[in-house]
Amino acid sequence: MARTQKTKPNQTDRLLVIACGMIAREVLAVKEQLKLDHLDLTCLPAEFHFYPDRIPPAMDKAIEQAKADGYEHIFVGYADCGTGGLLDRICEKHGVERMAGPHCFAFYQGxxxxxxxxxxxxxxxxxxxxxxxxxxxxxxxxxxxxxxxxxxxxxxxxxxxxxxxxxxxxxxxxxxxxxxxxxxxxxxxxxxxxxxxxxxxxxxxxxxx
Known part of the structure; x- marks a missing residue:
């Protein structure tokens, strides 16, 4: 289960990225590069790369937890990643956006x-x-x-x-x-x-x- 960084209730000036553990280092590198001090990161297990069916339900719970922690701005650090559109349904349910494309191999290349x-x-x-x-x-x-x-x-x-x-x-x-x-x-x-x-x-x- 994702571990969300603690934040104050109703704190609205921060962005939480819920990402695949495989891109955690890269998200933090971009955060530092662009000086995105208001960006927080939490990750789902990298091993979900092998089990894409686990991504949508885990993301659903992670987003619900993030909202309970007071985050209003949430971004999904996944492409479709083999979920066959199921991740998009979770994003639509919660009104959040995800990385464009079929997988990280695509968005890394552009x-x-x-x-x-x-x-x-x-x-x-x-x-x-x-x-x-x-x-x-x-x-x-x-x-x-x-x-x-x-x-x-x-x-x-x-x-x-x-x-x-x-x-x-x-x-x-x-x-x-x-x-x-x-x-x-x-x-x-x-x-x-x-x-x-x-x-x-x-x-x-x-x-x-």
């Missing part, structure tokens, strides 16, 4: 840029800074690849390349992505995207708070 490569990327496996940092925890161990590398073909056999969407310039993360591509038998491409539309959408949400 929706306009993503639209140009989406068809060509159909057979691509995306990684982000977070997924590079958590590659073992999110892929190797849950999929059993650390003990059964022969399963790589079963899980990744339909992919053609690994695309690392880089939010920062970190040589250590580059190494992880390159190593992952080699291990998975995929071609490798690195795209330096920064925070993409996350920056503009958080700025817009904060301006209206």
């Amino acid at each position: 929706m306009d840029a993503y639209a140009k490569v989406a068809d060509d990327d159909m057979m691509s496996f995306y990684m982000t800074d977070f997924l590079c940092r958590q590659f073992d925890a999110f892929f190797m161990k849950p999929l059993g690849l650390d003990k059964h590398p022969e399963l790589i073909k079963d899980y990744f056999g339909n992919y053609e390349k690994l695309v690392y969407i880089a939010q920062t310039d970190d040589p250590e993360l580059d190494k992880v992505a390159e190593k992952a591509a080699k291990m998975l038998g995929l071609a490798y491409e690195r795209r330096s995207t920064g925070y993409g539309d996350l920056t503009t959408e958080l700025a817009s949400a904060a301006a209206h708070a």
Whole structure:
């Protein structure tokens, strides 16, 4: 369950972002970059990346809790993220907005840029800074690849390349992505995207708070 930062009842001058745990570091980076001092952050578990059906009910409860805590301005730090429109229903129910797009891989690149490569990327496996940092925890161990590398073909056999969407310039993360591509038998491409539309959408949400 999401943990919301404490605030005074009826406090109306702050914006609460309820985000996926996978983008927490990036939201805080944008907050610092744009000096959004009135932005607060709470996150749902990053593991919901694998269980998108858990996102809408958890978000429903998180928004209700945030309103009970006195927040009037709330922004959902998720794209659709595999919920099949169910997250949009929760947003409509509470009158809040979410990140535009199908997933973070799209909004990090920027929706306009993503639209140009989406068809060509159909057979691509995306990684982000977070997924590079958590590659073992999110892929190797849950999929059993650390003990059964022969399963790589079963899980990744339909992919053609690994695309690392880089939010920062970190040589250590580059190494992880390159190593992952080699291990998975995929071609490798690195795209330096920064925070993409996350920056503009958080700025817009904060301006209206």
